[in-house]
Amino acid sequence: MHCDIYKFPKHDDMYIYIARPDYPDDTDEIKDWLGVLPKDFRAGLGRSKFVMHLDLGSTATLARVDKAEVLEKLNSQGYFVQLPPQDVMRRQAELRALESQDSIYD
Template sequence: MPKPGILKSKSMFCVIYRSSKRDQTYLYVEKKDDFSRVPEELMKGFGQPQLAMILPLDGRKKLVNADIEKVKQALTEQGYYLQLPPPPEDLLKQHLSVMGQKTDDTNK
């Protein structure tokens, strides 16, 4: 029985692994070294998982490139969450967009 004043937390944790094959690709699972719910094909493409960190999903720490609620939902429903790298910046497209706006502004 817990001592008075001590709340038992049902905080959800996840274990985050870095891909050995794909840069900026991370796999979140519920338990350390338990990839039983991760599809075999995904594991082949992911390579040897490299432990990055263990993280509580209680909202105290923000995830940089993932929505914490989506991570929790994926862990509950499918047993893993795969974080892919953000799309590369298209600097040429950004430049042309800015130049187009400047041209439009000068024609008014």
């Protein structure tokens, strides 16, 4: 299974894998690969940045996620969301809370 990986500047350390089951035969026309994402979810992501193309068949393991889980999600829904580690998510939430408190006094 081939996939493309994207990141989103508004969401540190979150990556979205998009299935490319027909690669390389799916490159004849320009396509919105992120169109498989639910509209509400995609709208909250902001601008995407392409990270890399990956052939999961030739990749033994992935850094932060279980390869079998990624493959299952790519096959069933066409995408997989890799969330940041818990400590990063906690730090981001704390920073957002501080920013919202600071903006009260502006």
